[in-house]
Amino acid sequence: MNFEEYFDELQKTWQRQHASDKLTLSADTDAMLKEVRREQQLWGRIAWHGDALEIGGGFLMGLFFSYVGLRRAGWSPFSVPDWDFLLVALACIGVGMFKLVDRIAQRRKRTAASNPLKTCIQASLNEVDHDIWLQRNVFWWSWLPFTAALAVCFGYRSLVFHTPRFLAFLVLFVIPLAWWGNRLSQFTTRKVLEPRRQELQSLLASLNENS
Amino acid sequence: MTAQEQEIIFRRWLDEHIGLMLKVVRGCAAAPQDQDDLFQDVLLQIWSSIPAFRGEAKETTWIYRVAFNTALAWGRGERRRREGHERFVRFGESPQSQPSHADSTPDQEIVERLYAAIRQLPRVDASLALMHLDGLSYREMAEVMGISENYIGVKLNRIRHQLAEQLK
Numbered sequence: 001m002n003f004e005e006y007f008d009e010l011q012k013t014w015q016r017q018h019a020s021d022k023l024t025l026s027a028d029t030d031a032m033l034k035e036v037r038r039e040q041q042l043w044g045r046i047a048w049h050g051d052a053l054e055i056g057g058g059f060l061m062g063l064f065f066s067y068v069g070l071r072r073a074g075w076s077p078f079s080v081p082d083w084d085f086l087l088v089a090l091a092c093i094g095v096g097m098f099k100l101v102d103r104i105a106q107r108r109k110r111t112a113a114s115n116p117l118k119t120c121i122q123a124s125l126n127e128v129d130h131d132i133w134l135q136r137n138v139f140w141w142s143w144l145p146f147t148a149a150l151a152v153c154f155g156y157r158s159l160v161f162h163t164p165r166f167l168a169f170l171v172l173f174v175i176p177l178a179w180w181g182n183r184l185s186q187f188t189t190r191k192v193l194e195p196r197r198q199e200l201q202s203l204l205a206s207l208n209e210n211s
Numbered sequence: 212m213t214a215q216e217q218e219i220i221f222r223r224w225l226d227e228h229i230g231l232m233l234k235v236v237r238g239c240a241a242a243p244q245d246q247d248d249l250f251q252d253v254l255l256q257i258w259s260s261i262p263a264f265r266g267e268a269k270e271t272t273w274i275y276r277v278a279f280n281t282a283l284a285w286g287r288g289e290r291r292r293r294e295g296h297e298r299f300v301r302f303g304e305s306p307q308s309q310p311s312h313a314d315s316t317p318d319q320e321i322v323e324r325l326y327a328a329i330r331q332l333p334r335v336d337a338s339l340a341l342m343h344l345d346g347l348s349y350r351e352m353a354e355v356m357g358i359s360e361n362y363i364g365v366k367l368n369r370i371r372h373q374l375a376e377q378l379k
Contacts, residue, residue, distance in 0.1 A: 007375045010325060014344045017322045018230060029222050036221075036258045039251065113280040114260045114273055116357025117338065120280045203283065206335045209362045 051103065058096025065089035084153035091149035095142050106130065118207045125200040132193045138185040143178040150174050212262045220261050228274050231345070232257070235278040238329045238341045239285075249285050256281045268354065271347075275355045279338045321378070328377040332370065339363065340370050 069085030111123035154166035349360040
């Protein structure tokens with residue numbers, strides 16, 4: 001028996017076996033439906049929490065620093081608010097806004113799982129490429145505006161109040177936090193995103209007729 | 212589409228195509244716990260995809276696409292164990308209850324060996340092998356994969372040889 005005939009036999013066995021399985025296959029549809037709905041709600045909540053933490057965090061901090069800046073001005077339109085706190089608020093809101101716009105743009109580009117495999121793999125690859133770009137540049141779009149605004153704010157306060165406490169807080173807490181956050185992003189890129197990109201690239205290459 | 216219509220379609224697809232979903236799961240995951248995880252992901256994705264289904268593609272083509280895309284995404288280290296979740300699947304032949312060697316027929320043994328061989332193939336080839344064994348036409352496979360029929364033919368020629376060689 002040659003390869004072709006042998007494979008045809010395998011194919012017949014496969015179909016015969018699964019046809020007989022069909023007769024004994026039964027499923028508790030109600031339980032499945034219940035579980036699927038539960039899972040859908042769970043994943044919806046997880047996605048919402050992720051968005052709320054990243055985007056809402058920026059806006060909340062922006063609101064907090066705006067409040068601090070305006071409170072010092074006594075809420076009067078004729079007195080000058082604390083511009084340094086407002087600068088920090090602006091940086092926080094800017095970072096939150098950047099993330100929000102990016103999230104909306106990426107969601108629009110997302111492809112449904114019912115599309116052909118090649119389309120989905122290409123879309124996933126684009127998504128991962130974008131995530132890598134975001135993580136690699138997290139210092140520029142997130143940590144730099146935030147820490148620079150805080151540095152200006154705390155530096156100014158140290159000068160005005162003749163105390164090194166603000167600068168000490170910046171050096172001992174804020175800068176290490178930014179450094180750690182940046183390192184974590186680079187680690188995530190290396191350990192999670194890069195291998196995923198390679199995996200998708202090889203999948204796509206195996207669907208590429210010219211390869 | 213209303214929630215009730217979505218539920219009706221989901222129930223019907225489960226009734227008619229659960230075997231297909233199960234084949235994809237068994238062809239892509241080996242361990243029972245992984246199969247259970249993947250099966251639930253496939254169900255969730257199929258449920259979510261129903262509102263977008265307009266009947267332009269065949270139901271089987273649609274389900275294959277969703278199932279394979281889910282299986283490919285599932286393999287990227289996002290596997291998660293659903294500890295404590297309800298073990299609701301009760302199949303005559305389920306991912307959890309594959310026949311033991313002692314009471315399996317020769318056909319069952321061949322099919323088990325085929326599944327094992329398919330899992331050794333690269334992901335894309337495994338997807339093609341499953342559809343080919345199920346008897347899908349080149350056109351249908353091309354629709355699922357998004358590549359030309361000619362290329363399907365080239366790939367299947369190699370896959371057929373690989374599988375036959377492994378099982379001989």
